[in-house]
Amino acid sequence: MALIQWWVGALVLMLGMAVGLAAWWWHRLRRRGDGVAVAGLERVRALPAFRALVRREVRARRLEVLSLVLALAGAALMAARLVGVSDESEQMRTRDVVLCMDVSGSMAPVVTDVLDTYLSLVAELSEERIGFVMFDGNAVTGFPLTDDYDFVVRGLRDARVAVEAGPVPGTEAPRSGSSLVGDGLASCVQHFDRPEDQRARTVVLATDNLVSGDAIYTLAQATELAVQSEAMVFGVVPDHNRAEATAELRSQTRRTHGDVLAVDAGDDANTVVIARAVERQEKKAILAAARDHSFDRVEPGGLMLVVGLLGAWTSRRRG
Structure with missing residues (x-):
């Protein structure tokens, strides 16, 4: 009610x-x-x-x-x-969260902040499922959506080590380019594997939105996939990112009832800031979706x- x-x-x-x-x-x-x-x-x-x-x-x-x-x-x-x-909208309190990470070199500090955020949140989760995708020129699945939180912790820790070590194997595609955000987001949206279930779907997209190369999906086209899947996209960008790139990302995420958060990469407070911002926006998105089913x-x-x-x-x- x-x-x-x-x-x-x-x-x-x-x-x-x-x-x-x-x-x-x-x-x-x-x-x-x-x-x-x-x-x-x-x-x-x-x-x-x-x-x-x-x-x-x-x-x-x-x-x-x-x-x-x-x-x-x-x-x-x-x-x-x-x-x-x-009842369908009541079930939206259970969430599917896909961590969608641009692992190009400039994004590594921001990606580790988001990974740390969800590593710290795993102990508080109950019915949520978490998936993880890394992309640059190609998208690579870290792990599919799962509620096996021991597996999630191991996967996030391994991913953190891989991101800090340098280029993540399988994500580079020199012929296609780098930071193909549209393709990365489209791949992340396609990881929602239960379209018939009315669950809250969230993509946490860490990217600077600085595309270099020829993508199959534009950011707008990938966002349309998120809209069709009723998935909220929340962007995390580096502070002092290019204004036009951040503005484009914000305009697209808002189509999904999402938003964009700019963080100072590596700041100790980012774990709390990101968690609260995503949770606050998820509540808004769930309320907006609930009105459509009310x-x-x-x-x-x-x-x-x-x-x-x-x-x-x-x-x-x-x-």
Whole structure:
């Protein structure tokens, strides 16, 4: 359940309360002006029948006020658009994360930061699956999507050593070029192996987006594959990267409800910064996707409104 337009509901609630207070104040002023002097009123008030009548009136007014409050809350809830999320969207809390790393020479420090981030997060994972792909001129699978976290840790540690040692075997393709980001991203997106499952899909793409060579996929075409797969792409780029390259990457990742984070490669704080940024963006992407799979739930608000109005009408008649 979620409130899509909570601010509208809050506005209705505040307006209703303002109208109610104004009506109460006006009624109070009006009663002051209509007062009539009556002799022997204390004796009348002491009569059991009068006391019973007063108690009945007080109960009726209290019930009326509570009923109107219930009706107002129902109207506010309807205005705020309470939506239900289908079971398929609820399952999107489980994630498939593909670490997609441009391992050209200039990217090595950033790649190790991202690897360190997920090495530190593995202990906190439960239902997530992680995959790892490295690319330069060619894409090489470090390991497929898996929830075997011991295997993930070994794979990430081995990858970290390989990246720091120099060119990763199998990723170089001198005839094609280097940093073929479109091809790399397309390969990473194709690693999501359960298209029928409604899982949250995230690609953490570490690249400077400085393409040198002839790629099969442009960045835009690869991003379209991510859109079709309902995968959020989150870019991690080096600080002081070329502005136009970062801007292009950001415009494409936003098509997937993602974004780009620039990091000072090698900074000790990057592990926390990257983890928080990716998690924050994943939540936004999941919410956006959930809206596409959601449906309005007017029943709770409508029921509260009807019951409240009926209660107010009944108490008014009895009073």
